[in-house]
Amino acid sequence: xSSLENFKEMMIDDLIYRVYDDRVHLAGPKLSVENNFMPxxxxxxxxxxxxxxxxxxxxxxxxxxxxxxxxxxxLEEISLPDTIEFIxxxxxxxxxxxxxxxxxxxxxxxxxxAFAFCKIDSITIPGNVRLHSQAFYGCGNLHTVVxxxxxxxxxxxx
Numbered sequence: 001x002s003s004l005e006n007f008k009e010m011m012i013d014d015l016i017y018r019v020y021d022d023r024v025h026l027a028g029p030k031l032s033v034e035n036n037f038m039p040x041x042x043x044x045x046x047x048x049x050x051x052x053x054x055x056x057x058x059x060x061x062x063x064x065x066x067x068x069x070x071x072x073x074x075l076e077e078i079s080l081p082d083t084i085e086f087i088x089x090x091x092x093x094x095x096x097x098x099x100x101x102x103x104x105x106x107x108x109x110x111x112x113x114a115f116a117f118c119k120i121d122s123i124t125i126p127g128n129v130r131l132h133s134q135a136f137y138g139c140g141n142l143h144t145v146v147x148x149x150x151x152x153x154x155x156x157x158x
Contacts, residue, residue: 010057014047017057024062026053028069031076045075049097055081065091067111080104089112089132099141100118103129118142131158 009018009027016027029047047070053130057061062081067088070078075092077100084104089111098118109130117138125131127150136142136158147154 010039012054012057015053018066019058019060022060024057024060026062026065026069028066029073036135043091047075049074049076050080051077053081053116055083063112064088067091068093070095076100078109082106085109090116092116092118113137115139122146124148125151131155134158 061083064086112132122144124146127148133155
């Protein structure tokens with residue numbers, strides 16, 4: 001058991017992390033979690049336009065980003081650690097300034113509309129990733145998608 005066994009939630013650098021079974025899930029910026037993800041452009045989500053998510057929090061791996069975590073924010077660039085396995089639905093939806101993101105090598109799943117309406121222009125998807133429908137819906141600037149060997153199927157409306 002970890003020394004965090006009694007902790008359910010913690011905030012580091014205005015980001016809320018939730019601990020389950022000695023693994024950490026990124027819930028999102030403090031204000032987005034408190035407001036329960038509202039699909040509006042919200043001035044309170046004016047966060048640092050360039051973020052680096054840590055691979056570990058209190059010696060526990062950060063393995064996922066919860067649904068809607070950064071939706072409608074002013075993110076331009078985000079660096080994800082290779083410990084991330086899951087990107088939830090609508091995590092970056094309507095991040096109309098998001099142009100640069102790395103896809104972690106250990107990622108296994110990108111949920112529906114995770115990147116909908118972002119401005120990314122290219123992305124490389126590792127071969128072990130399962131893509132859900134409309135993961136990149138409305139990404140009009142997305143001109144280059146590199147799918148690594150191992151991807152078994154592509155959903156409708158990718």
